[in-house]
Amino acid sequence: MNATGYKSGFFSIVGCPNVGKSTLLNRLVGQKIAIVTDRAQTTRNRITGILTRRDYQMIFLDTPGMTKPRNKLGSFMQKAAEDASKDVEAILLVIDTLRGVGERDADVMRFLKTQRSPVIVLLNKCDAASAAQMQDAREAVKAAGFDTVLAVSARTGENVDRLETLLTEYLTEGPQYYPEDMVTDQPERVICAELIREKTLELLREEIPHGIGVGIDKMQLRPDGALMDVWATIYCERESHKGIIIGRGGSMLKRIGSEARKDIEWLLDVRVNLQLWIKVKEDWRNRQQMLNELGYKEE
Ligand SMILES: Nc1nc2c(ncn2[C@@H]2O[C@H](COP(=O)(O)OP(=O)(O)OP(=O)(O)O)[C@@H](O)[C@H]2O)c(=O)[nH]1
Numbered sequence: 001m002n003a004t005g006y007k008s009g010f011f012s013i014v015g016c017p018n019v020g021k022s023t024l025l026n027r028l029v030g031q032k033i034a035i036v037t038d039r040a041q042t043t044r045n046r047i048t049g050i051l052t053r054r055d056y057q058m059i060f061l062d063t064p065g066m067t068k069p070r071n072k073l074g075s076f077m078q079k080a081a082e083d084a085s086k087d088v089e090a091i092l093l094v095i096d097t098l099r100g101v102g103e104r105d106a107d108v109m110r111f112l113k114t115q116r117s118p119v120i121v122l123l124n125k126c127d128a129a130s131a132a133q134m135q136d137a138r139e140a141v142k143a144a145g146f147d148t149v150l151a152v153s154a155r156t157g158e159n160v161d162r163l164e165t166l167l168t169e170y171l172t173e174g175p176q177y178y179p180e181d182m183v184t185d186q187p188e189r190v191i192c193a194e195l196i197r198e199k200t201l202e203l204l205r206e207e208i209p210h211g212i213g214v215g216i217d218k219m220q221l222r223p224d225g226a227l228m229d230v231w232a233t234i235y236c237e238r239e240s241h242k243g244i245i246i247g248r249g250g251s252m253l254k255r256i257g258s259e260a261r262k263d264i265e266w267l268l269d270v271r272v273n274l275q276l277w278i279k280v281k282e283d284w285r286n287r288q289q290m291l292n293e294l295g296y297k298e299e
């Protein structure tokens with residue numbers, strides 16, 4: 001027994017791609033720690049978010065959207081999502097209420113039925129969904145056998161306080177696993193690489209962004225402490241993609257760099273000099289060594 005009565009617990013956040021899992025994670029911990037875009041398969045790794053209150057600590061595991069893997073990276077992502085659902089106090093299944101409950105959600109729900117942890121279904125994007133859409137989604141998840149259902153908006157924060165209150169019921173007496181000022185266990189360099197990837201996802205069209213990986217080569221604070229030099233490499237799969245990422249006269253790379261730099265400056269709270277390089281690594285998404293180097297390795 002813990003004499004202090006302090007409570008803690010782990011929750012995984014799972015669902016199809018693009019339903020709002022990472023937006024919810026950021027909302028729950030009150031800070032942007034996971035990148036968010038309007039594209040499927042933004043998140044590639046499991047991302048831990050930590051919410052600390054006086055009486056309890058909740059640890060959230062954001063996961064890649066569940067789909068059928070097409071390469072080694074995809075298999076890694078799928079496994080990261082499935083593994084996160086083991087040994088948690090509860091699984092938060094996020095549904096995109098605007099899109100409705102589809103085949104892929106049904107696959108995810110079938111998988112969750114095989115898990116031991118209780119499932120809480122979140123009908124997300126309630127800020128934008130119609131009453132009919134809310135009703136349809138609610139009926140579909142009830143028909144699939146899930147009874148704990150809550151409408152939320154990760155974007156506006158609507159009902160997220162109610163979600164937190166609901167989650168306290170799943171906590172058990174336990175330690176404060178992380179220091180109270182910690183919101184994620186991801187190192188700063190990982191978040192920096194992710195921010196650069198977020199900008200490539202936002203600025204580049206079509207299939208190219210999905211073939212992109214970002215690695216931070218070096219981060220170094222100048223002796224006077226006023227400027228941080230960051231060297232990063234963007235990996236792509238084809239020579240032709242490299243040209244598109246660089247853009248006419250270097251314009252695209254410049255945009256990616258300047259938008260990423262702003263976010264990195266905000267994150268690190270220091271002025272940043274960002275140097276971006278591009279390398280072609282054919283089929284890197286199927287090369288284990290590259291996957292390891294970019295941090296896509298199993299724990
Ligand atoms: N209207 C509305 N849009 C939302 C809400 N939550 C997320 N979105 C949008 O949905 C899109 C996907 O959000 P993400 O948080 O990246 O989704 P995800 O589930 O993490 O996606 P993957 O990492 O690709 O699996 C973004 O454009 C978000 O702004 C919400 O509550 N309301």
Ligand SMILES: [Mg+2]
Nearest residue numbers: 021022042043
């Ligand atoms: Mg995500």
